[in-house]
Amino acid sequence: xxxxxxxxxxxxxxxxxxxxxxxxxxxxxxxxxxxxxxxxxxxxxxxxxxxxxxxxxxxxxxxxxxxxxxxxxxxxxxxxxxxxxxxxxxxxxxxxxxxxxxxxxxxxxxxxxxxxxxx
Amino acid sequence: xxxxxxxxxxxxxxxxxxxxxxxxxxxxxxxxxxxxxxxxxxxxxxxxxxxxxxxxxxxxxxxxxxxxxxxxxxxxxxxxxxxxxxxxxxxxxxxxxxxxxxxxxxxxxxxxxxxxxxxxxxxxxxxxxxxxxxxxxxxxxxxxxxxxxxxxxxxxxxxxxxxxxxxxxxxxxxxxxxxxxxxxxxxxxxxxxxxxxxxxxxxxxxxxxxxxxxxxxxxxxxxxxxxxxxxxxxxxxxxxxxxxxxxxxxxxxxxxxxxxxxxxxxxxxxxxxxxxxxxxxxxxxxxxxxxxxxxxxxxxxxxxxxxxxxxxxxxxxxxxxxxxxxxxxxxxxxxxxxxxxxxxxxxxxxxxxxxxxxxxxxxxxxxxxxxxxxxx
Numbered sequence: 001x002x003x004x005x006x007x008x009x010x011x012x013x014x015x016x017x018x019x020x021x022x023x024x025x026x027x028x029x030x031x032x033x034x035x036x037x038x039x040x041x042x043x044x045x046x047x048x049x050x051x052x053x054x055x056x057x058x059x060x061x062x063x064x065x066x067x068x069x070x071x072x073x074x075x076x077x078x079x080x081x082x083x084x085x086x087x088x089x090x091x092x093x094x095x096x097x098x099x100x101x102x103x104x105x106x107x108x109x110x111x112x113x114x115x116x117x118x119x
Numbered sequence: 120x121x122x123x124x125x126x127x128x129x130x131x132x133x134x135x136x137x138x139x140x141x142x143x144x145x146x147x148x149x150x151x152x153x154x155x156x157x158x159x160x161x162x163x164x165x166x167x168x169x170x171x172x173x174x175x176x177x178x179x180x181x182x183x184x185x186x187x188x189x190x191x192x193x194x195x196x197x198x199x200x201x202x203x204x205x206x207x208x209x210x211x212x213x214x215x216x217x218x219x220x221x222x223x224x225x226x227x228x229x230x231x232x233x234x235x236x237x238x239x240x241x242x243x244x245x246x247x248x249x250x251x252x253x254x255x256x257x258x259x260x261x262x263x264x265x266x267x268x269x270x271x272x273x274x275x276x277x278x279x280x281x282x283x284x285x286x287x288x289x290x291x292x293x294x295x296x297x298x299x300x301x302x303x304x305x306x307x308x309x310x311x312x313x314x315x316x317x318x319x320x321x322x323x324x325x326x327x328x329x330x331x332x333x334x335x336x337x338x339x340x341x342x343x344x345x346x347x348x349x350x351x352x353x354x355x356x357x358x359x360x361x362x363x364x365x366x367x368x369x370x371x372x373x374x375x376x377x378x379x380x381x382x383x384x385x386x387x388x389x390x391x392x393x394x395x396x397x398x399x400x401x402x403x404x405x406x407x408x409x410x411x412x413x414x415x416x417x418x419x420x421x422x423x424x425x426x427x428x429x430x431x432x433x434x435x436x437x438x439x440x441x442x443x444x445x446x447x448x449x450x451x452x453x454x455x456x457x458x459x460x461x462x463x464x465x466x467x468x469x470x471x472x473x474x475x476x477x478x479x480x481x482x483x484x485x486x487x488x489x490x491x492x493x494x495x
Contacts, residue, residue, distance in 0.1 A: 030346075031156040033446040034419040034453075036474075052474055054421050056155050056346060056446055059473070085154070 001089070002108035004065050005117060009089055012105045018096050019065060021053070024118045026088035029055040032081045037073040038095060044070060046104075051094055053084065065108065068099040126172035127267045127327040135335075135342050143240035145173040148344040159350050159448035161341035162313055163488070166273035167351075168334050169343050175243025176263040176321055179250065180233040189258045193227065193234060196253055198370070198393045200380035204229040209293050209308055211378050214246065219369040219395030219402065222249060224360050228295045228308060235295070235306065237268070237319070239360045266306075267327035272317030272351075274491060275339045280307075280318055283333045291495035292316075302326040302333070313348070314355025314490040347448075354447040354454055356413060356485030362424055363411065363442040363456060370395070371402035372458065374411040374485065379403070406461060413485035414441065414455040414469070420478050421446060421453045426471040428459060434470060434477050438463050441471065447487050454487045455480075 001011050007025035011018040021029070036052040044050050044064035051062035073095045077083060083092040099105075109117065123146040132139060137148035148170065150158060161167055181189040190201040199212040209228035213221050223242045228235040238246045247262040254260055271280055281287040284300050290309040298305045306321035322330050334340050349359065358364045364373045376399070382389045385400045416422050421444060428439035444455030459469070459482065470477040 030150075031154045033156070033448075034421070036420065052420070054419070054446075056350070059421065082156070 002105060002110060003114035003117075004108055006063055006065075007118075008062060008065055010065050010105065010108055012102065015098065015102045016071065016096050017066060017068070017099055017105070018093050019062070020093040021062065021084060021088050022114070022118075023088050026085050026092070029053060029060060029084070030057045031055055032084040035077040035081045035084065035094070037075070037077065038070045040070055040073055042070045044068065044097070053081075062094060064097070066097070066099040066101070066104040068097045070095050070097050072096040124173075126170055127324040128170045128172065128331055131328050131331055132170065137342075137344060140345070142345060143173055145240065147173060148342075150344040150346045151342050153341070155344065155346035155350065156446075156448045158341055158343040158347035162273045162315060162343055162347065162351055163449050164273070165339045165341065166271060166275040166279050166317075167313070167341050167343035167347070168331065169270040169272065169348055170267075170331070171270050171319070172267035172327065173240035174268055175236075175238040175240065175246060176266055176268065177236040177238060177243070177247055177250065178233050178259075178261050178263065179236065179254065180259045182257060182259055184232075185257070186232065186234075189234060189254075192254045192258055194383070194389070195392060196250070196394065197227075198379040198383045198396070198399065199227065200382045200389070201227060201229070201234070206231055207294055207296060209295050209310065210380075213370055213375060213378060214249065215370060215393055215395040215399070216366055217394045219371070219398035220366045221360070221364045221368060221370060221373065221375075222246070222366060224358065224364060224375075226308070226310065230295070230297070241361055265324050266321050267324050269320045269322060269327065269331060269334070270311050270317060271320065271334060271340070272311045272313040272315045272343075274316060276315070276317040277493070279334060279337050279339055280320075282337065283330075290493075292492045302330040305330075309493060312355075312357055313351040314357070314486075314488055314492075315351075316491055316493040349443075350445050350448055353443050353445055353456065354449055354487045355490060356456070356487065358411070358456075359443055368458075369402060369407060370399050372407035372409050372411060376403050409439065409458045409460050411442075411456060411485065412459050412465070413483040413487065414444070414457055414480050415483045415487075416453045416455070416471075416478060416480040418478055419453060420473050422455045422471050422473070422478070422480060426473070428457060428480075429470045429472075429477065430463065430467060432470060432477055434472055438469065449488050456485050
């Protein structure tokens with residue numbers, strides 16, 4: 001698993017990226033009450049707003065970590081947005097995408113670098 | 120941060136994992152580890168314990184024992200009937216300005232020999248000065264600095280409090296009593312600001328933590344922070360001073376004309392005689408230029424304080440503003456309140472701008488949840 005400086009995690013599997021928010025980010029967000037998910041099949045450019053997370057505190061945006069196509073969204077979040085607080089790096093995953101360039105993965109932060117960022 | 124005041128429960132909050140934030144000059148718990156949603160729901164379903172020690176407890180005593188005169192002096196500052204408020208009862212009241220706006224909202228309790236006021240934290244010093252200036256030499260006005268206040272709210276609060284104290288007198292909503300206890304002399308009111316049955320308990324500072332621990336030891340009780348306190352009162356449709364009401368909002372447009380006692384209204388036995396009486400009376404008769412309404416977004420994007428309200432899909436005609444907004448954890452939907460201009464009828468679809476789009480919302484009753492008060 002890799003991380004971005006926007007506090008998202010990215011997992012690479014079969015040339016797809018799974019994307020969610022880190023535990024650190026989930027803690028900062030506070031109780032999540034609504035997640036506006038992207039459309040499956042939606043084209044995104046790196047840095048585009050892809051998801052809106054509404055927490056009791058504020059609305060926050062999740063940006064696409066790379067350019068590509070959203071191929072799957074976690075529809076469990078519609079009924080249970082609190083999964084982002086409970087298991088941000090597991091059942092609280094947000095979307096899967098096919099990146100234009102899977103080697104973008106190498107540009108993300110590794111665990112140590114991300115922990116340095118948040119320490 | 121270092122000049123923030125601490126309540127007597129500060130260490131307990133820290134031990135319970137509170138996220139402490141500055142609020143009205145105090146370091147106060149925003150939420151505990153379980154988070155505001157669980158705290159909110161626990162209050163509605165069981166019982167929540169709130170530290171409200173930052174609020175002001177003011178005693179107003181007649182210097183000469185003539186409490187009727189003290190009542191009349193207080194009545195000259197707020198449009199409520201206090202002379203005939205029975206001993207052991209309390210009433211919601213507003214300190215008004217000459218323009219019919221609101222200096223503060225408060226609760227006035229009639230004790231045997233004095234009146235006890237509970238006022239907002241941010242305004243307690245200015246309220247005390249205002250009262251001292253306005254009440255004249257007949258009355259002694261003192262802001263207490265040696266008592267804490269806990270609120271226990273929710274359907275199980277009566278059973279919990281009775282068990283913790285060993286006994287509890289019969290009390291209905293808005294009744295008060297003084298009770299000697301192993302936590303010192305408690306002043307208990309059956310009231311609160313969540314829409315649930317519950318109690319507000321004034322306790323000597325030295326015993327506050329012991330009382331809080333005795334209540335928290337019961338499994339039905341959850342410690343609740345300011346975030347859930349806000350969402351609970353918003354869902355119940357109660358105004359928050361500083362957000363929904365202040366010195367620029369009139370009593371009538373704030374939807375608080377119900378708190379003006381009958382005897383103080385036009386045609387009443389003690390009509391007027393309080394600051395802003397003329398304007399309040401006129402707005403009660405003719406309607407105010409804007410009014411406070413409940414707002415229910417059609418979608419699930421939250422509308423928050425400060426969002427402008429538009430009557431058209433282009434967002435060019437502003438007709439109001441949101442003063443409180445958030446997530447109603449009991450109704451599981453965004454809820455809000457705010458002001459809309461006169462002439463905007465309750466069937467109008469309004470819009471607020473969020474995420475670059477105009478989001479529709481409807482006008483509703485301010486009361487999003489059914490209240491559950493012990494009116495007995």
